[in-house]
Amino acid sequence: MIDEKEILRRRDMRDVFTFTIDPADAKDFDDAISFEIINDQMVNDQMVNYRIGVHIADVSHYVKPGTPVDDEAYKRGTSVYLVDRVIPMLPEELCNDKCSLRPGEDKLCMSVIFTMDSEARVIKHKICRTVIRSDARFNYDEVQEIIQSTDRFADRIQTVSQTEGISLALKTLNSLAQKLRAARIANGALTIEQPEMRFRLDEHGHPTDIYFEQPNDAHHLIEEFMLLANRTVATAVGSGRPFVYRVHDLPDSDKLEEVKKFKRQNGRHLKGESMQNVINMMIIRAQAKAVYSTYNIGHYGLAFSHYTHFTSPIRRYPDLMVHRLVEKYILTGKKETMPREEMEMMCEHCSACEQEAQQAERDSIKLYQTIWIADRLGEVLPGHITSILDFGFFVQLDDSHCEGLVHMETIEHPEDYVLGDPVQVQIVRADINKSQIDMEIMDQKA
Numbered sequence: 132m133i134d135e136k137e138i139l140r141r142r143d144m145r146d147v148f149t150f151t152i153d154p155a156d157a158k159d160f161d162d163a164i165s166f167e168i169i170n171d172q173m174v175n176d177q178m179v180n181y182r183i184g185v186h187i188a189d190v191s192h193y194v195k196p197g198t199p200v201d202d203e204a205y206k207r208g209t210s211v212y213l214v215d216r217v218i219p220m221l222p223e224e225l226c227n228d229k230c231s232l233r234p235g236e237d238k239l240c241m242s243v244i245f246t247m248d249s250e251a252r253v254i255k256h257k258i259c260r261t262v263i264r265s266d267a268r269f270n271y272d273e274v275q276e277i278i279q280s281t282d283r284f285a286d287r288i289q290t291v292s293q294t295e296g297i298s299l300a301l302k303t304l305n306s307l308a309q310k311l312r313a314a315r316i317a318n319g320a321l322t323i324e325q326p327e328m329r330f331r332l333d334e335h336g337h338p339t340d341i342y343f344e345q346p347n348d349a350h351h352l353i354e355e356f357m358l359l360a361n362r363t364v365a366t367a368v369g370s371g372r373p374f375v376y377r378v379h380d381l382p383d384s385d386k387l388e389e390v391k392k393f394k395r396q397n398g399r400h401l402k403g404e405s406m407q408n409v410i411n412m413m414i415i416r417a418q419a420k421a422v423y424s425t426y427n428i429g430h431y432g433l434a435f436s437h438y439t440h441f442t443s444p445i446r447r448y449p450d451l452m453v454h455r456l457v458e459k460y461i462l463t464g465k466k467e468t469m470p471r472e473e474m475e476m477m478c479e480h481c482s483a484c485e486q487e488a489q490q491a492e493r494d495s496i497k498l499y500q501t502i503w504i505a506d507r508l509g510e511v512l513p514g515h516i517t518s519i520l521d522f523g524f525f526v527q528l529d530d531s532h533c534e535g536l537v538h539m540e541t542i543e544h545p546e547d548y549v550l551g552d553p554v555q556v557q558i559v560r561a562d563i564n565k566s567q568i569d570m571e572i573m574d575q576k577a
Contacts, residue, residue, distance in 0.1 A: 133237050137192075138262050141239070144184060145264040148300060151232055152353050155270040159219075159226040160233060161188040161445040163265050164356060166300040169246065180254065181247050181303065185360040186240040186263050188230040190444040191454040194221070205477070208484025210446035213495040214330050214338075219446070226445045234265045241441075241454050243360040251310035256363055258461050267297070274349035277301045305348050308355040315358075319434040321418075323411050328532060330499050338503040341531045357442045358433065364453065365437035368460050370427050373471040375452045375478055377440050379421040379430040386417035393550065406551040408527075409517060420486070423449045423478035425471050449481045497566040500533045504568055505561035511573050516552045524548065526556050526570055535568030547576040 149165040165184035194201050204220050211218040219226050232238050242261040246254045269277075277298055316322055326343035333339050346354075361377070368374045390413045418432065423440075430438040441457070444450040452474075459465045468474070517534065518525040524537045524545075537556065539545060548554075560569035 133239060133262065137239065138237070141260040141262045142242070142244075144186075144242075144261050145237060147184070147263075148297075149184070149186065149263050149265050150267045150269060151234075151265055152269050152271060152274050152349060155272070157270075158231070159445050160231045160265075160268065161190075161226075162186065162353070162357060162442050163232045163240070163263060164304065164353075165244075165263065166304060180249070181307070182244060183247060183304070183307075183356070184242050184244045184261070184263075185356050185442070186232065186242045186261060187360070187442050187450075187454075188232055188445055189239040189241045189260065189454070190221070190225070190230050190451050191241070191458065192239050193225055193229060194451065196455070200225075204451065205448055205480070208448050208481045209488045211488045211491055213492060214499045215332060215336050215495075220448065221445060230445055232263070232265050234268045237262055237264050241457065243363050243441075245359070245363075247307060249307075251307040251314070253359075253363075256367075258364065258367060258457060260462065271347065271349040274301055274352065275347050278305045278348050278352075301352075304356075305352050308352040309348075311355040311359060312351055315355075315434060321414075321432045323414060325411070328496060330503070338499045341500070341503060341533075343532075361439050361441050362433075362435050362437060364441045364457060365427075365435075365439040368439075368456065370437070372460060373425050373468060373474050374427075374456055374460075375439060375449050375474065376424055376427045377421060377430060377438050377449075378424050378426070378428045379432045379438075380419035380428060381431055382414075382417045382419060386413070390414055390417065396549075406515075409515070409551040412517060420482075422482040423485075424482075425475045425478060447481075448484075449478070452477065452481075494566065498563070500531070501561050501563050501566045501568055503531070504533050504535075504558055505563060508558050508561065511555055511557045514554055514556050514570075516548060516550055516554060519545075519548065519550060524572075526554060526572075528556075533568060535570040537570050537572055541571050543575045 144165060147165045147167055149163050151160045151163045153160055163186040165182075165186060167182040169180045169182055194204060200222065207218075207220045210220045221230070230238075232240070240261045240263050242259055242263075244257045244259065246256070248254060278301055280298075324346050326345045329342050329344055330338045331340040331342070365374070365376060390410065393413065394410070421430070421432065427437065429436045439453050440447055440450045441453045442450065444454055456468065459468055512528050512530070514526040514528040516524050517527045521539070523539045524542065525534055526537055527534045535556070535558070542548070555573040556570040557573050558568065559571050561567075
């Protein structure tokens with residue numbers, strides 16, 4: 132139970148329609164959205180305004196600096212998501228219970244509440260502590276169905292602001308999110324989206340299938356409002372005080388020139404999904420790594436001058452740092468904080484933890500791909516060349532996206548192949564200990 136005195140210190144939003152959208156198998160819900168129609172700010176009976184809250188679990192209320200839990204969370208820096216398990220940053224009692232925004236339970240949050248018009252313009256905003264009670268938990272597929280006009284889940288919640296339904300709320304939020312997204316793209320944001328690889332495991336943890344989750348409108352809905360909250364918090368703090376920014380430097384100009392050269396040399400071959408995937412991979416490889424820093428250089432990929440990570444304190448330590456700084460700078464007006472040098476050191480540590488976690492996640496995926504492909508030795512499968520090196524070609528299979536090496540000595544006329552070429556390859560070896568897959572091209576060019 133939450134202390135009643137703590138509730139009285141916060142903005143009570145338990146009567147406002149609120150929900151979460153997460154993957155179907157999620158256990159920790161660290162963000163929720165609330166939706167209200169404001170009927171007293173209509174213009175010409177057409178311009179309807181909305182009050183939309185982005186509510187983030189107030190982990191800082193439970194995890195105090197200098198405590199053993201905080202020390203361990205900082206050491207880990209982030210949760211790690213492997214194929215068969217999650218290594219959480221926080222104890223399960225916090226991430227899956229006290230801080231998780233589960234339906235029907237009173238929860239403490241740090242919130243950004245927006246007043247927006249129907250064109251997704253922010254009229255005003257407020258950053259504050261709140262207490263919420265989520266009305267419903269949805270997964271992405273359910274929300275996508277609602278957005279696409281089915282009423283299958285409408286009985287999950289009956290009212291929004293006592294009069295409007297769930298379908299109207301989600302469709303309105305989707306419309307606003309699409310406008311936010313369009314504005315970002317028009318401002319120069321990168322929009323390369325990669326499908327997320329997922330595995331189906333049997334009762335022994337053996338991979339039986341590889342499938343992909345494509346981002347849809349439901350994903351974009353959550354993404355755009357989380358981006359808006361992150362940008363708003365960073366902008367509200369300003370650039371004059373030590374703060375934790377999420378920054379993204381300019382891309383490598385030489386690597387971008389390689390992309391342009393590749394397009395010029397292969398202009399007539401650039402059609403098709405596989406070739407576009409090759410180009411996208413080259414563009415991604417040209418990008419600088421996004422990191423945490425007290426020195427704000429902006430975020431190139433998002434085309435934001437101010438950006439931070441505020442929306443996932445259950446799984447990212449920098450977000451917890453940001454919550455504590457928001458408390459000092461915005462909620463209480465206190466000026467004291469740690470020296471910039473110490474904060475920068477913590478940012479560097481969190482960036483390193485993030486990169487280590489990302490590498491562990493990539494290694495986990497590669498391992499399970501190798502285990503999966505080991506059951507298919509001898510099969511001939513279609514793929515595309517994704518990299519050409521002195522010692523061979525890397526080929527990515529079209530259906531599973533497993534990538535393997537075709538050794539140069541097995542290729543009769545290597546000079547006849549270019550990036551993106553479609554090939555038929557045979558799976559000849561899968562070394563599970565090294566997570567390495569060897570292939571041979573079956574339809575060699577004459």
